[in-house]
Amino acid sequence: MIPYGVLIGLVFHYSLNTFGLSTNWIQENQEGYSIYYTPSDAADLTAYRMAFQRGIRRSQEFFGKPYIQHFDIYIHPNRASLDSTWQSDWGAPAFKSECWMVASGVAGRLDLIAPNRWDADACEHPTMDTTATQNLIAHELVHVFHGQLNPSPDFSEVSGLDWFVEGLATYASGQCDSLRMATVLEALNEDKIPGHLSAFWTGSLRYGLSGSLAMYLDAHYGREIIYQLLACTDLNALLDKLGVDEATLLHDWKAYVKSL
Ligand SMILES: [Zn+2]
Known part of the structure; x- marks a missing residue:
């Protein structure tokens, strides 16, 4: 330029x-x-x-x-x-x-x-x-x-965290509205939820699935922990910081969505 x-x-x-x-x-x-x-x-x-x-x-x-x-x-x-x-x-x-x-x-x-x-x-x-x-x-x-706040400023070195990067942006920006949450609950009731976090930012439900996960992290772990997660570059580092495994996180997120 x-x-x-x-x-x-x-x-x-x-x-x-x-x-x-x-x-x-x-x-x-x-x-x-x-x-x-x-x-x-x-x-x-x-x-x-x-x-x-x-x-x-x-x-x-x-x-x-x-x-x-x-x-x-x-x-x-x-x-x-x-x-x-x-x-x-x-x-x-x-x-x-x-x-x-x-x-x-x-x-x-x-x-x-x-x-x-x-x-x-x-x-x-x-x-x-x-x-x-x-x-x-x-x-x-x-x-x-x-x-x-991420060691990879353009996210090119971030792996396995599409659901977190996109989910957080969806939730924090106000895109995770009641309409989106209703579609997630419907998929949950119909047992149509992906088995792994790696599939959350895919398909037509990606905004609702990923956004509601960020919403759950906020409700359960709090804003300060979310701020600390911004530095993570892979899924294991993020789960370690939360002290949880993937299956437990998914299980607890489902219970949270059903409780809303
Ligand atoms: Zn985005």
């Missing part, structure tokens, strides 16, 4: 994506983070900024602690721009995102397609569903918070 110039706190950058197309980023510095956007999204920036501020507040209130490092938020003007970032970050030049993928969060940055473009450039995410949009932004900001 090549700094181009500075104007009243805004910095203009040009960057070349993998297609060789030039993106004209405008940078706005906030306390603790910077927002990058393109001129085509300038009119919506106030609404986006408010959504980021709410999400950041939500994470910090959930954990009772601040973000420990500065991070960047990129508002991509289209899917090609997001894909080009993921292609270079993940070393996968041929990667093409699915239509439901609209955002990602790691320690140093949050990338998202501008929400007002989701109707045209995504599926399953109606732009007008503002609560869902706000929760999705909060979800990614939980990943940012989590990545800052």
Whole structure:
């Protein structure tokens, strides 16, 4: 990225994506983070900024602690721009995102397609569903918070913990609502729960299954322990910290869901 110039706190950058197309980023510095956007999204920036501020507040209130490092938020003007970032970050030049993928969060940055473009450039995410949009932004900001406290800031070295990383972001962001909990209870009553944690973040119930596990950890072990779990990079380390084995954890989680 090549700094181009500075104007009243805004910095203009040009960057070349993998297609060789030039993106004209405008940078706005906030306390603790910077927002990058393109001129085509300038009119919506106030609404986006408010959504980021709410999400950041939500994470910090959930954990009772601040973000420990500065991070960047990129508002991509289209899917090609997001894909080009993921292609270079993940070393996968041929990667093409699915239509439901609209955002990602790691320690140093949050990338998202501008929400007002989701109707045209995504599926399953109606732009007008503002609560869902706000929760999705909060979800990614939980990943940012989590990545800052994990030895693997982009989660690439984390294994066997999809259910925890995604479940925590789902729960802490408010995505684990009563509708999702009802589907988990229904699956539980029909004996359709996966036998291992490794399968919790799969299939259509993944948000409810993983999110309710994080909810259970919060209810049973408390917020301070959850904060300590953010540093875990594998399942055994996490279970050791909780002093529980996988089968007992699943058994106790089921009892918890049924008791709600
Ligand atoms: Zn996620």
